[in-house]
Amino acid sequence: MTEQIAVPFEQAPDRDTEIMTVNVGPHHPATHGVLRLVVDLEGELVREVRPVIGYVHTGIEKSCEDKSYWKVIPFVERMDYVSYFFQMEAFCGAVERLIDLEIPPRAKYLRTIFLELNRIHSHLVWLGTTALDLGAISMLWYCFRERDKILDLFEMATGQRMHTRYFQVGGVIEDIPVGFEAKCRKFAEEMPIRVGQYEDLLDRNEVFLQRTKGTGVVSRERLLELGVTGPLLRAAGDPWDLRKAFDYLVYPELDFKIPVGTVGDNYDRYRVRVAEMVESASIVRQCLDALPEGPYIADDRKYVLPPRSELSTSMESLIHHFKLVTEGYRVAPGEVYYSIEGPRGELGCFVLADGSAKPARVHFRDPSFVNLQSFRDMAVDGYVADMIASLGMLDPILGGVDR
Amino acid sequence: MSFDPKSASYLDSIEVVEVQRGPKPGGVGGAYRAFGETLRGLKTTMARLIEGPMTIEYPEEKTPVYPRFRGRHKLHKFEDTGLEKCVGCSLCAAACPADCIRVVAAENIPGDRVSAGERYAAVYEINLSRCIFCGYCEIACPFDAITMGHDYEMADYDRRDLIFTKEMLLAEPVERTPLKSEGE
Ligand code: SF4
Ligand code: SF4
Numbered sequence: 294m295t296e297q298i299a300v301p302f303e304q305a306p307d308r309d310t311e312i313m314t315v316n317v318g319p320h321h322p323a324t325h326g327v328l329r330l331v332v333d334l335e336g337e338l339v340r341e342v343r344p345v346i347g348y349v350h351t352g353i354e355k356s357c358e359d360k361s362y363w364k365v366i367p368f369v370e371r372m373d374y375v376s377y378f379f380q381m382e383a384f385c386g387a388v389e390r391l392i393d394l395e396i397p398p399r400a401k402y403l404r405t406i407f408l409e410l411n412r413i414h415s416h417l418v419w420l421g422t423t424a425l426d427l428g429a430i431s432m433l434w435y436c437f438r439e440r441d442k443i444l445d446l447f448e449m450a451t452g453q454r455m456h457t458r459y460f461q462v463g464g465v466i467e468d469i470p471v472g473f474e475a476k477c478r479k480f481a482e483e484m485p486i487r488v489g490q491y492e493d494l495l496d497r498n499e500v501f502l503q504r505t506k507g508t509g510v511v512s513r514e515r516l517l518e519l520g521v522t523g524p525l526l527r528a529a530g531d532p533w534d535l536r537k538a539f540d541y542l543v544y545p546e547l548d549f550k551i552p553v554g555t556v557g558d559n560y561d562r563y564r565v566r567v568a569e570m571v572e573s574a575s576i577v578r579q580c581l582d583a584l585p586e587g588p589y590i591a592d593d594r595k596y597v598l599p600p601r602s603e604l605s606t607s608m609e610s611l612i613h614h615f616k617l618v619t620e621g622y623r624v625a626p627g628e629v630y631y632s633i634e635g636p637r638g639e640l641g642c643f644v645l646a647d648g649s650a651k652p653a654r655v656h657f658r659d660p661s662f663v664n665l666q667s668f669r670d671m672a673v674d675g676y677v678a679d680m681i682a683s684l685g686m687l688d689p690i691l692g693g694v695d696r
Numbered sequence: 697m698s699f700d701p702k703s704a705s706y707l708d709s710i711e712v713v714e715v716q717r718g719p720k721p722g723g724v725g726g727a728y729r730a731f732g733e734t735l736r737g738l739k740t741t742m743a744r745l746i747e748g749p750m751t752i753e754y755p756e757e758k759t760p761v762y763p764r765f766r767g768r769h770k771l772h773k774f775e776d777t778g779l780e781k782c783v784g785c786s787l788c789a790a791a792c793p794a795d796c797i798r799v800v801a802a803e804n805i806p807g808d809r810v811s812a813g814e815r816y817a818a819v820y821e822i823n824l825s826r827c828i829f830c831g832y833c834e835i836a837c838p839f840d841a842i843t844m845g846h847d848y849e850m851a852d853y854d855r856r857d858l859i860f861t862k863e864m865l866l867a868e869p870v871e872r873t874p875l876k877s878e879g880e
């Protein structure tokens with residue numbers, strides 16, 4: 294790798310330097326959460342790095358075993374607190390596959406719209422905070438400005454800016470309000486222009502180039518060995534994207550490209566994610582164009598709450614409502630693994646049902662956790678400043694890592 | 697659904713674009729970019745001036761919320777009779793994922809009715825320091841007795857003050873949060 298910036302141990306300029314062990318974090322803004330890095334430094338060079346995780350372990354997976362299926366949804370949202378819609382989709386999709394429930398087309402489109410908005414939101418948080426680490430402070434304001442617009446859209450449709458519990462088993466909990474489509478379309482049309490502004494600021498900025506080009510290079514083969522997915526793998530040149538590989542929601546009907554990098558350094562990671570934001574905005578536009586009319590949640594009284602209007606008129610609906618709220622629905626014994634393309638890579642949900650109204654096991658394959666394994670390969674033999682850049686470009690969300 | 701990433705069918709089904717690499721840092725180009733590109737960046741920032749501020753002066757000016765916004769809960773009474781809508785059925789407590797609602801029901805005494813149903817909630821408490829504002833209680837209540845209001849300023853100095861009793865939930869909040877219209 295000719296472009297790589299790394300100084301192997303044997304070639305270090307000053308071999309007398311002692312190895313010094315330094316703790317970075319757990320409370321350090323550059324670790325993007327509560328991550329502790331135990332770093333062995335030889336002067337400015339990183340010789341070994343050991344990430345220590347577990348500071349925000351919340352036991353959510355365990356708590357889920359104690360809740361009926363619909364109550365699990367607000368729990369799993371809170372793992373990776375930047376990509377909550379993805380977690381909901383992973384869990385709801387898994388349960389829908391267990392109980393073999395087909396969701397109506399409108400719900401599929403609505404879910405896709407919210408997932409892609411959430412992907413843009415997640416990438417904006419990444420870009421803002423990472424650029425901030427590299428000294429580009431205005432990026433934070435710019436990215437959070439657009440992020441706020443996305444959060445406004447979330448609030449308008451779902452009632453909450455974060456942790457919306459909007460996806461339910463069978464579809465989405467309520468239809469989008471009047472005016473949402475227009476507002477969302479306006480945003481999706483504006484977003485590529487905004488991305489152009491970010492690129493104007495960063496793409497050819499000398500400081501940014503110096504900090505990102507050739508730093509944190511990991512080869513595609515090594516990433517595959519470690520099980521890394523998502524933008525990190527695509528930046529190394531592997532066009533692996535579950536949205537294309539698997540058939541879920543309405544992705545097969547949509548037309549979008551997969552941006553890939555060539556070298557696999559931090560600059561490629563930046564470019565790939567920025568290009569993904571533009572693609573996501575285009576997906577949102579396509580979904581809004583094709584959004585079909587019809588029900589937004591499946592009409593299956595066994596699993597789905599009856600509409601509110603029926604509660605005062607139909608005794609049967611009221612009984613279903615009581616039963617679903619108090620006990621929930623039983624799921625026949627079985628297990629399923631359902632994975633989707635999250636903003637950080639393959640987000641999978643495993644659900645084991647034992648015939649009761651509560652899942653026997655809920656497990657998430659969180660991409661942040663797996664991707665963090667590649668951090669040692671990125672940082673060792675590089676400079677400590679590049680380690681910070683690599684960590685930002687890795688984009689781990691510690692809520693997802695620790696769960 | 698099984699797919700081999702290297703298989704020709706996968707690679708045929710996708711459209712891949714390679715991202716640009718940008719210039720090589722350092723050298724003469726670097727010296728130029730240190731000025732030229734910085735100025736171009738400055739142009740981008742300056743052009744944003746005409747867009748005006750995106751922020752609001754928060755404590756003086758409150759963020760308006762959308763009608764669907766889920767803030768502090770409210771309990772409701774019937775407007776004509778003044779009786780409480782809540783009948784103490786505990787469905788909301790059963791639905792709450794955070795287990796933060798406590799309902800103790802009691803029988804209505806004829807002549808001194810509290811609610812419209814047979815029973816009423818003698819104790820109704822929501823521990824707002826545990827509440828995750830999911831709104832499941834609102835969905836669960838078959839009598840529209842509890843709804844999510846629009847108030848979001850709930851910070852307090854003592855956790856005990858965050859346990860809201862029935863009286864507090866029935867009372868109208870002092871300061872109303874401004875509301876956005878659906879189309880805004
Ligand atoms: S909003 Fe959710 S957490 Fe809060 S009281 Fe209602 S059901 Fe419980
Ligand atoms: S608020 Fe509604 S659900 Fe809760 S106890 Fe009262 S009537 Fe039942």
